Amino acid sequence: MLARGLNWLAGPTAVPRLGVIFCASVALVAAVANYPSAIREAHSEVSHYGALDYSDREIAGGNEIVVDQAAIYEARVRIPPRGTYRVVTGTNQPAFSALTIPNIAGFATSFLLPRRPSESAPWVLCYGCDRSKFADGKVVWEDDEGIAIIRLPG
Numbered sequence: 001m002l003a004r005g006l007n008w009l010a011g012p013t014a015v016p017r018l019g020v021i022f023c024a025s026v027a028l029v030a031a032v033a034n035y036p037s038a039i040r041e042a043h044s045e046v047s048h049y050g051a052l053d054y055s056d057r058e059i060a061g062g063n064e065i066v067v068d069q070a071a072i073y074e075a076r077v078r079i080p081p082r083g084t085y086r087v088v089t090g091t092n093q094p095a096f097s098a099l100t101i102p103n104i105a106g107f108a109t110s111f112l113l114p115r116r117p118s119e120s121a122p123w124v125l126c127y128g129c130d131r132s133k134f135a136d137g138k139v140v141w142e143d144d145e146g147i148a149i150i151r152l153p154g
Helices: 001-009 014-050 054-066 069-076 098-112
Strands: 084-089 123-127 138-142 147-151
Touching: 054 069, 054 098, 069 098, 069 123, 069 138, 084 098, 084 147, 098 123
Parallel strands: 084 123
Antiparallel strands: 123 147, 138 147
16 A cells, blocks of 8 residues: 555656645645634624615615615605606705715716606706706705705606
């Protein structure tokens, strides 16, 4: 048996075989050493995401963009599924993040599907916009953060 093992380590393939054994051993030791911390980290992430409510999970990374979850949910409820809307932005409001004004239109496009954006839409999502431009419309929802949903006639 010993002679058979020594034959296995002899010849031109001995060095590559030893290299494979060494690499496999190092990988096994690293996996065994890191397994407990990887499990703890995964458990921590699962606990964190499990504690989120439905709206935080649905909006996810958009929370930094939408500022007020109620605004985007109200838009989803009020604008008919086959309806069109436009997002009009203005000046940054104190509650807005640096991501709000440049990204709200893109976020709304995906969140409000199947509703579609259109420049001539009767529904306006106003994020810090000048509402006097829509004086003929009716504000159907607004908050204290500078966000409003306006329904234009027609």
